[in-house]
Amino acid sequence: xxxxxxxxxxxxxxxxxxxxxxxxxxxxxxxxxxxxxxxxxxxxxxxxxxxxxxxxxxxxxxxxxxxxxxxxxxxxxxxxxxxxxxxxxxxxxxxxxxxxxxxxxxxxxxxxxxxxxxxxxxxxxxxxxxxxxxxxxxxxxxxxxxxxxxxxxxxxxxxxxxxxxxxxxxxxxxxxxxxxxxxxxxxxxxxxxxxxxxxxxx
Numbered sequence: 001x002x003x004x005x006x007x008x009x010x011x012x013x014x015x016x017x018x019x020x021x022x023x024x025x026x027x028x029x030x031x032x033x034x035x036x037x038x039x040x041x042x043x044x045x046x047x048x049x050x051x052x053x054x055x056x057x058x059x060x061x062x063x064x065x066x067x068x069x070x071x072x073x074x075x076x077x078x079x080x081x082x083x084x085x086x087x088x089x090x091x092x093x094x095x096x097x098x099x100x101x102x103x104x105x106x107x108x109x110x111x112x113x114x115x116x117x118x119x120x121x122x123x124x125x126x127x128x129x130x131x132x133x134x135x136x137x138x139x140x141x142x143x144x145x146x147x148x149x150x151x152x153x154x155x156x157x158x159x160x161x162x163x164x165x166x167x168x169x170x171x172x173x174x175x176x177x178x179x180x181x182x183x184x185x186x187x188x189x190x191x192x193x194x195x196x197x198x199x200x201x202x
Contacts, residue, residue, distance in 0.1 A: 001069060004077030008113055008143045016104040017075040020124070021066050023058055025095040031062040058093040063135050066101065067119060071141055075103055076115055079144040087119070087137035098124040099134060106138065115141045 001019075032038050040047035041057050048056040064087060071082055093099060100122050107116040117139045123131040 001073045004074050005079070006076045006143075008076075008108075008110060008115075008145075011076055011105060011108060011115060011143070013105050013108060015075065016102060017070065019066070019070050019074065019101045019103075021063075021099040021101060021121075023093055023095055023097045023099060025056075027062060028056065028058050028095060031059050031065070035059065035061065053092060053094075055094040055096075058095070058097075060087065060089050060135075063087070063089070063093060063099075063121065066099075067103070067139070070101065070103055071117070071139065075105070075117070076141060076143050080115075081142040081144060082139055083114075083142050084140040085137065086139070087135055089135050091123075091132040091134045093123075093134050097134075100124050100130060101135075113143050113145065115143055117141065 028042060032043055037059060041051065041053070042059055043056060045056050048054075064085065067085070067087075068082060071080065072078075102120050104118045105115060106118045108114070119135065119137045119139060120133065121135040122133050125131045
């Protein structure tokens with residue numbers, strides 16, 4: 001899974017991400033171990049089939065764990081916190097299912113740094129079409145504000161070292177020596193870069 005790092009100002013209503021989840025029996029077993037939920041509906045194929053299901057059923061919060069990964073890694077991505085989640089599971093998820101998960105920004109409260117995501121997941125059919133809806137719901141996420149130092153580190157590839165105690169900026173490790181700081185033109189160029197990055201941050 002890739003890693004996005006949207007700031008709140010980069011996110012707009014209607015922005016969406018799609019993710020494909022390939023469900024495996026191993027994932028279900030690992031989640032049972034992690035959660036302690038060994039309900040036979042989840043871990044016994046025979047029991048599940050005897051009770052009207054096609055196979056053992058994935059835990060609802062195994063889907064929730066996938067959703068957590070999407071929120072923390074893709075939308076909104078880095079530096080966010082899931083505050084609230086509402087999910088319904090109208091159809092079961094089985095091992096070997098391919099699940100198409102869509103998360104769409106439904107509302108943004110900039111003053112509170114909150115984002116509401118609409119969540120919908122469907123099975124992918126053998127012919128590639130979308131099938132049954134297996135999950136739907138919403139989540140509210142707090143988009144944590146970036147810090148200036150993180151912003152500098154993430155947005156200026158030319159500035160490789162920042163001494164946050166002295167608030168001095170060095171272009172590379174070789175120029176940490178104080179003699180190099182007196183080179184003509186260096187201070188003005190990096191001051192200009194730093195000023196622009198701080199302006200973008202604000």
